[in-house]
Amino acid sequence: MSDTATPKTRKTTTRRRKPAVKKTTESAAPVAAPAPQALAVESNEAPIALIRVPLSVRWRDLDAFNHVNNSKYLSYLEEARLRWMLGVPGQGLDDHVAPVVAAAHLNYRRPIEWPAEVDIELFVERLGNTSVSIGHRIVDAHDESVLYCDGNVVMVWIDRGTGRAAVLPVAVREACT
Numbered sequence: 001m002s003d004t005a006t007p008k009t010r011k012t013t014t015r016r017r018k019p020a021v022k023k024t025t026e027s028a029a030p031v032a033a034p035a036p037q038a039l040a041v042e043s044n045e046a047p048i049a050l051i052r053v054p055l056s057v058r059w060r061d062l063d064a065f066n067h068v069n070n071s072k073y074l075s076y077l078e079e080a081r082l083r084w085m086l087g088v089p090g091q092g093l094d095d096h097v098a099p100v101v102a103a104a105h106l107n108y109r110r111p112i113e114w115p116a117e118v119d120i121e122l123f124v125e126r127l128g129n130t131s132v133s134i135g136h137r138i139v140d141a142h143d144e145s146v147l148y149c150d151g152n153v154v155m156v157w158i159d160r161g162t163g164r165a166a167v168l169p170v171a172v173r174e175a176c177t
Helices: 070-086 170-175
Strands: 048-056 097-108 117-127 131-140 147-159
Touching: 048 070, 070 097, 070 117, 070 131, 070 147
Parallel strands: none
Antiparallel strands: 048 117, 097 147, 117 131, 131 147
């Protein structure tokens, strides 16, 4: 190859960006419109308690920084949801419908160190036609003013055959109200 060789050129296409969404000065967070025909828990009402699950932090839950790894928080929440679901007649699933996690939002408030006992609290934030938003809090078992994590998980019931959203089973709706 000589010094005078011309470099190869790559054919490029022009990419178009979506227009930026302007944020108003009233609210920094976008506000979603409520889903039609959805039952929402009003802000002046206490959330509907689903379950409070005590868990012991295990040594294997720790990471290199000697506190519970953030991925373990999701496991703690999954354990609490499964224990709640065991109390729902039919467990909210059958040959035709089953729940899936559509979204998870966690706010890590402070690290959990070992040894520790924690309580996972689940409550209904929003009850829709095909989904339920389950709020959660992970608190110290001996002092619930110590908040380790809060947020929510959206569970959607799907038709096993089509993979599309299905109406919430009656047993799940009743367990949430």
